[in-house]
Amino acid sequence: MAKTTHIAVIPSPGFSHLVPILEFTKRLVTNHPNFHITCIIPSLGSPPNSSKSYLQTIPPNINSIFLPPINKHDLPQGAYPGVIIQLTVTLSLPSIHQALKSLNSKAPLVALIADSFAFEALDFAKEFNSLSYLYFPSSAMNLSLSLHLVKLDEEVSCEYKDLQEPIKLQGCVPIHGRDLPAPTKMRSNDAYKKFLQRAKSMYFFDGILCNSFLELESGAIKALEEKGHHENGKKISIFPVGPITQKGSSASSNDVDEFECLKWLKNQPQNSVLYVSFGSGGTLSLRQINELAYGLELSDQRFLWVLRAPSDSVSADYFEDANVDPLKFLPKGFLERTKEKGLVLASWAPQVEVLKQSSVGGFLSHCGWNSILESIQEGVPIVAWPLFAEQAMNAVMLSDGLEVAIRLKFEDDEIVEKEKIAKVVKCLMEGEEGKGIRERMKVLKDGAAKALKDDGSSIQTLSYLANQWENFGGI
Incomplete structure (x- = not known):
């Protein structure tokens, strides 16, 4: 022995x-x-x-x-x-x-x-x-x-x-x-x-x-x-x-079956849903949450959005979660108007399992490295919206180097407006550029599997x- x-x-x-x-x-x-x-x-x-x-x-x-x-x-x-x-x-x-x-x-x-x-x-x-x-x-x-x-x-x-x-x-x-x-x-x-x-x-x-x-x-x-x-x-x-991620060790199949969001995703068409999440600590201001909500609505795409309560600090939730219901900060009538196409979750989703679903065709992400690797392992292309740490650098690598992401361009402290959000989301989910990005991401997915x-x-x-x-x- x-x-x-x-x-x-x-x-x-x-x-x-x-x-x-x-x-x-x-x-x-x-x-x-x-x-x-x-x-x-x-x-x-x-x-x-x-x-x-x-x-x-x-x-x-x-x-x-x-x-x-x-x-x-x-x-x-x-x-x-x-x-x-x-x-x-x-x-x-x-x-x-x-x-x-x-x-x-x-x-x-x-x-x-x-x-x-x-x-x-x-x-x-x-x-x-x-x-x-x-x-x-x-x-x-x-x-x-x-x-x-x-x-x-x-x-x-x-x-x-x-x-x-x-x-x-x-x-x-x-x-x-x-x-x-x-x-x-x-x-x-x-x-x-x-x-x-x-x-x-x-x-x-x-x-x-x-x-x-x-x-x-x-x-x-x-x-x-x-x-x-x-x-x-x-x-x-x-x-x-x-790649070292939680893939393969995140949850048992019994646990997975209990998540309502996964049941919802299983009923959506292939590559039709944009998953929106800013990681375990990323937050947006109230004004930016409103613009993102209107942008998703304007894009006319299906979406699954993990929403955190607003904060003027982009890393407010890094150490602890806010104990408030984030859904109450959404624009009036948004949930009712988008109920056929979208699902909003408070603060958390089983991300590894979400990205595995065949209906997920894009990931609007803060570009934290864990999230990037998880997306690559499932071949899901990215809309890059970096917030803090080394995320802008990751976004450059994804969009300019590997060409598997579309980057939302904005200055520090700038509010990204709904029209810009809708345009980029539609480009990834429906456009020719999005198709090329999807194909290149598939190559990286195969490379990740090969490495392991x-x-x-x-x-x-x-x-x-x-x-x-x-x-x-x-x-």
């Missing part, structure tokens, strides 16, 4: 950061059952119910430990979500260290794997003679930017949004400064300084696991592997292990890593 190999995993706070790294561990133990993983979870306030219920789905050789929660009042009020996430981990470091020490005293930890916002925890790896890996839950293009940012910061004196020429990252579509991740918008603020700190840290780990795959980002991945980003004479090892076959690129990469960890004899 193979000896058990022990690994500790440290996600960062927030459901959308917990899921990808835990789905990675699920895939690892499914393919390599001799691994035992402990997930050490920092949290801001009480752990959300979504995280607790999700953790009930993990297999027995993955344990989870919730650390003592950090008090919200100990953190700066109104700060950018990335700053809050990273500070929560920083304040949790003593608890993380104690948990690692306790685990290591029972069985040696071969490796520590931390989410990119929890990178400081990897400083403990040397103390426990463990290997250190960063889990990067986003695209290879975003990883390329992070690794290039240190040089960019030295070479560019103005704000990135004021650059006249697009930034050219090797193997990636050119990107304008205005479309870089939200923390780069003001280089003097704390969000940018912490973003740069995370970027600088990437040169000192044993490897970076990236939630992408060769068939999706071959140019970016090959450029990263070939260049190796030598810094201080050290080569960075990049391991593309995606036993001889596929990502599963082979995972096997290589598992073999390294099994044979590791300590630093």
Whole structure:
């Protein structure tokens, strides 16, 4: 019988950061059952119910430990979500260290794997003679930017949004400064300084696991592997292990049958429904909700809309849900007028299952990376409506690079008007451009499936890593 190999995993706070790294561990133990993983979870306030219920789905050789929660009042009020996430981990470091020490005293930890916002925890790896890996839950293009940012910061004196020429990252579509991740918008603020700190840290780990795959980002991945980003004479090892999503582990078939929205979708014609969702934390202002409602009505397309209560902050629901009925904010008479063509859900839908339905022909999305991968795996083309984080960068890659999305163009804080929304929705669902996008998305769907076959690129990469960890004899 193979000896058990022990690994500790440290996600960062927030459901959308917990899921990808835990789905990675699920895939690892499914393919390599001799691994035992402990997930050490920092949290801001009480752990959300979504995280607790999700953790009930993990297999027995993955344990989870919730650390003592950090008090919200100990953190700066109104700060950018990335700053809050990273500070929560920083304040949790003593608890993380104690948990690692306790685990290591029972069985040696071969490796520590931390989410990119929890990178400081990897400083403990040397103390426990463990290997250190960063889990990067986003695209290879975003990883390329992070690794290039240190040089960019030295070479560019103005704000990135004021650059006249697009930034050219090797193997990636050119990107304008205005479309870089939200923390780069003001280089003097704390969000940018912490973003740069995370970027600088990437040169000192044993490897970076990236939630992408060769068939999706071959140019970016090959450029990263070939260049190796030598810094201080050290080569960075990049391991593309995606797509990692909740597909295949989101719900049992019995649970799925209970959702009214899925019953509704099963009764709609093929490729006729636009799924509208801004992720687990994205919100729109009241005025923008009204324009979106009128735009959907004007488009005359079927739709399934996951609606959250309005907020003037695009990331208001990142840490906690608002306890109000969002449907009451819709325009008067909207639900009655659209009842034959549309369905509006309050705050949540079983997204993985929704995207699987043959009636879903498009996804109006905030372009969070989890949502993009889920859409690719089901071959559903995208209307890109980025809100925050690296979503604008993802939208550029989808629309300009891969040509599997139509991007809604608007300036920061601009209200997207109903006519523009209706035009783009109709273009995707009915137009010639939409047909081409659908065909290209089908190719990516096949590529995602290929990467996850036993001889596929990502599963082979995972096997290589598992073999390294099994044979590791300590630093």
